[in-house]
Amino acid sequence: MTVRAVTSPTSTTTFSLKRWLKNERNWMPYVFVSPFFIAFIIFSLYPLLNSIVMPFQKPIGFEGKFEWVGFENFRTMFIGEFTRTSYLIAIRNFFLFAAGSLITEMPIAFLIALLLASTRLRLKGLWRTMIFIPGMLPAVTIGVIGGWFFSPTRGLLNAILGIFGVDPINYRYMPDLIIPGLLFMAFWQWTGYHSVFMLAAMTNIDPSLTEAALVDGASYWQRARFVILPMIKPIITFTILSSVLGSLGLYELPLLMYPNNPGGRADTFMTLIVSNIQSFNLGIATALGWLVYAFGIGVMFIQVRALGLRRQTEGD
Amino acid sequence: MATITQARSPKVSGSSFRLSVVESIVTTLVVGIMAIVWLYPVVAVTGASLNRIDVPMSPLTFIPPKFTTEIYTRLVTQYQLEKYVLNTLNVAFGSAILTVFSATLAGYAVSKMKWKGRETVFLIILSTMLLPAQATLAPTFILFKNLGILNTHLALILPAIGGGAYNIFLMRQFMLRIPDEILDAGRIDGCNEFGLFTRIVMPNMLGPVMVLGTLAVNGAWTQLIAPQIYLFDPEKQLIMPMILGMNSATVADAYAWPAMIAAALLITILPIALYSYSQKHFMSALAGAIKG
Numbered sequence: 001m002t003v004r005a006v007t008s009p010t011s012t013t014t015f016s017l018k019r020w021l022k023n024e025r026n027w028m029p030y031v032f033v034s035p036f037f038i039a040f041i042i043f044s045l046y047p048l049l050n051s052i053v054m055p056f057q058k059p060i061g062f063e064g065k066f067e068w069v070g071f072e073n074f075r076t077m078f079i080g081e082f083t084r085t086s087y088l089i090a091i092r093n094f095f096l097f098a099a100g101s102l103i104t105e106m107p108i109a110f111l112i113a114l115l116l117a118s119t120r121l122r123l124k125g126l127w128r129t130m131i132f133i134p135g136m137l138p139a140v141t142i143g144v145i146g147g148w149f150f151s152p153t154r155g156l157l158n159a160i161l162g163i164f165g166v167d168p169i170n171y172r173y174m175p176d177l178i179i180p181g182l183l184f185m186a187f188w189q190w191t192g193y194h195s196v197f198m199l200a201a202m203t204n205i206d207p208s209l210t211e212a213a214l215v216d217g218a219s220y221w222q223r224a225r226f227v228i229l230p231m232i233k234p235i236i237t238f239t240i241l242s243s244v245l246g247s248l249g250l251y252e253l254p255l256l257m258y259p260n261n262p263g264g265r266a267d268t269f270m271t272l273i274v275s276n277i278q279s280f281n282l283g284i285a286t287a288l289g290w291l292v293y294a295f296g297i298g299v300m301f302i303q304v305r306a307l308g309l310r311r312q313t314e315g316d
Numbered sequence: 317m318a319t320i321t322q323a324r325s326p327k328v329s330g331s332s333f334r335l336s337v338v339e340s341i342v343t344t345l346v347v348g349i350m351a352i353v354w355l356y357p358v359v360a361v362t363g364a365s366l367n368r369i370d371v372p373m374s375p376l377t378f379i380p381p382k383f384t385t386e387i388y389t390r391l392v393t394q395y396q397l398e399k400y401v402l403n404t405l406n407v408a409f410g411s412a413i414l415t416v417f418s419a420t421l422a423g424y425a426v427s428k429m430k431w432k433g434r435e436t437v438f439l440i441i442l443s444t445m446l447l448p449a450q451a452t453l454a455p456t457f458i459l460f461k462n463l464g465i466l467n468t469h470l471a472l473i474l475p476a477i478g479g480g481a482y483n484i485f486l487m488r489q490f491m492l493r494i495p496d497e498i499l500d501a502g503r504i505d506g507c508n509e510f511g512l513f514t515r516i517v518m519p520n521m522l523g524p525v526m527v528l529g530t531l532a533v534n535g536a537w538t539q540l541i542a543p544q545i546y547l548f549d550p551e552k553q554l555i556m557p558m559i560l561g562m563n564s565a566t567v568a569d570a571y572a573w574p575a576m577i578a579a580a581l582l583i584t585i586l587p588i589a590l591y592s593y594s595q596k597h598f599m600s601a602l603a604g605a606i607k608g
Contacts, residue, residue, distance in 0.1 A: 025429075028509040032425035033437055035418040039478025040444060047455035048447060054455055064458050112350075120336065120343040130351040133358065136591050137584050138538040140556045144580035145357050147563070148364070148375070156360065156375040163376075192354060249450075252540060252560075259563055270541065273450060277545050282454040289451030297446075 055287035059280055073283040086267045087288070093179065093268050094295065098247035100183045101190070102240060108187075109194035109239075114224055116195065117202045128196055135193025143256025146185040150257060175263035182253050194239050201232040237303070244299045248292055269295075358581075365578040369571060387571070387578045395562070395575055397555075397582070404537055404555040407469050411476035412532035416525055418479030423487025424517055428499055429509065438488070445481045453545060460546055471546045472536070472554075483528055490524035491517065523594075530590040537586055555583055 020026050055073055057066040077087050115121065116128055134142065149156050152170040161169070171177050205228065213223045229236075251270035258266040269292045276285035360378045365387055367373045367380035391397040425431075426438040460466040465474065494517065502512045518525070540556040547553055553561075562576040 024508055025503075026431070029425040029429045029431040029434065032421040032429070032509075032513075033441070036422050036441060036478045036481075036484065039418075039475060043456070043459070043475040043478065044444065044447060044452070047452035047459050050455035050458065051448065051451045064461050115343065115347050118343050120340040121347055122340060122344045123348070127347045127351040131354045133355060133588070136588055137358075138556065138587060140538070140540060140559050141580040141584050144559065144563075144577055145361055148361055148577060149357060154364075154375060156357065159375045188354070188357070255560060256563055269450070273453060274541055274544060277454050277457060282457065285454040286451050289448060289453060292450040293448035 051286050051289065055283050055290065057283050059282050062280065069283070073281075073287050077284060077287060086264055086272060089265055090267045090269050090272050093265075094247060094250070096179045097182060097186070097250055097268075098244045098299075100179065101186050101243050101247060104183060104187050105191045105194055105243065106236070106240065109191045110198060110229070110236075112191065112195040113198035113202060114228070116199050128199065131192030132196045133192075134189045135196075137189070139189075139252035140256065142185055142189050143252045146181065146253060146257040149185070150181055172258060172260055173262050175265035178254070178258055178262065178266050181257060182250070185253055185257070190243065194243075197235055197239060198232055201235040202228055205231045241300065241303050244303075245296055248296055248299075361577055362581055365574055365581060367574075369574060387574045388582075390571055391575055391579055391582070394571065395558075395579070397558075397579055399551070400553060400555045400558040403469065403552060407472045407543075407554060408533045408536035410469070410473040411536045412529050414473065414476040415479055415483055415532040416528050418477055419483035419487050419528060420479075420518070420521065420525060421513065422479055422484045423491050424513055426484065427488040427491040428494060428496070428517070441481050441484055453541070457545060467547055467549055467552065469547075469552060472539070472542055476532070476536075483531070486528065487521075487524060490521060494520055523596075526594045530594045534587050534590055537583075555579075559583070 054066070056068060056070060058069045058072070059065065060067050076083055078084055112131065116124060121127070137145075148154065150171040152158060152168050152172065155171075157171075158166075158168045171181060209231065210223055210227050213227045218226070249270055250268045251274070254261075254266040254268055254271060261267065269288065273285050273288050273292070276282075276288065356378070360375055363378035363380050364373055364375070366383055366385065368382035368384045368386065371380075371382040373381055422441070426434055426441070457466070460471045465471045498516055499512055502516055507515065538556060539554070540560065543554040544557045544560075547557075559576055559579050562572050562579065565572040566576070
């Protein structure tokens, strides 16, 4: 190494900055982590501090000037006659979508993972890849395919219903079918994805465990329920958490599948935040962002309590 | 009990061997049909995008009655898809290079170097993952405006200079697998820390670095909200907002709908290629991250 600093005589008894600096192993780590902290100060800290006051402010013009308005933004959001409904709908849609996703995706994903893990199955890799593919697609592509699937004139669903003599249904004007439609596409996108993760966890289970259960006379379902399911609990916990947090960020699917927003019922947190930013209601957008954050923290808290994430991590 | 053990060892008797073959065929058929149904929408949509626009085509078939690539040609000639693809690649690779560089450096520092305050710094980095990303969208808009990078690609590239807390965590998990002995040997031979990083750590971390690069490129490629908010010049717009824009043009333009489908299919090539390239590392990376 040619870039070694030239040694110079320094005092050897007291701490000397010069000596500290001379040994690069002292300060190199700080250099290595500095990009993170520089970016943090510029791109995170300032917006974070600003986001605390912005819900109480309103922009004046478009030049970045603000005036203090107190709780007006919150009043507009939750009491305002014309806006209240859309925010309540976003909250309602979050709960329906998050709960619906978990109920539909998780049990089926577990069953598919069991099937894929079966020793009787041939061509495993092929089937696994095929059901994994929707999970790799960008959300925009899923939304476009969802728009095609539920299209009144060219859609697959109406074509299938047509075989049974059902007249074409115009899903774009049926507010009650928004959440089921979104859930259907989310199911298609994520179930295979979840089951591949569960499958990966299943193949890591020590085979002696299932063999021991077998010797004890456990049936196939008993083994699945009492041996395999508890063993893959960490990955299921992770999957549930990311699924619910993903529901908070629901955005592309409603925009692409229900661009006409029938009955104003296709609003989600993210569609409202983005539309408020685009119409320069920055205070409302930020207040809504904090609401989403509160829900996210709440979800994590409930998960830690209910599913014992803490105990598991301590157990490791 | 007896039946179960028999089923597990197919060579016990002729009848149970035949039974296991039947079971195998049934299982494979069930899973195979399911997988084909599962993927049918993608195939049918691909077929629809290759059909002539004035010839009706039932969604129940995936073979276009009149085959043509006109829609894909129009994506370039009429909708200038290539412009948006280049914009997005510019942002994606710009931010991915910054992410990989910063995240691997920081990941190395918090895993393989010994220094005062390492654990504290790592905890601070991790805790930034809990920051309210949705609440800072609007303030970030003001920040970019003040920095003068609003409506430029830099607004989407520069924030990646931090590497991202999750990526640093991911790299740390990988780096922990490097034995300290190799690094100490390098130190004794007089290699400086940056030299250790470039000569020992990076060559051993090519797989994880590809995972990180894949995640970063894919994240930037599929982003919709950030370019929608921070870019408003159509010349600079990225691919996802462009496809969303086509969705609202379907009433006035008969080609917009099939063209949107074709574009939505074309943009999946990059994510699928990236994933299949780094699939092995990808699964082990996530598994390691969850365990840790």
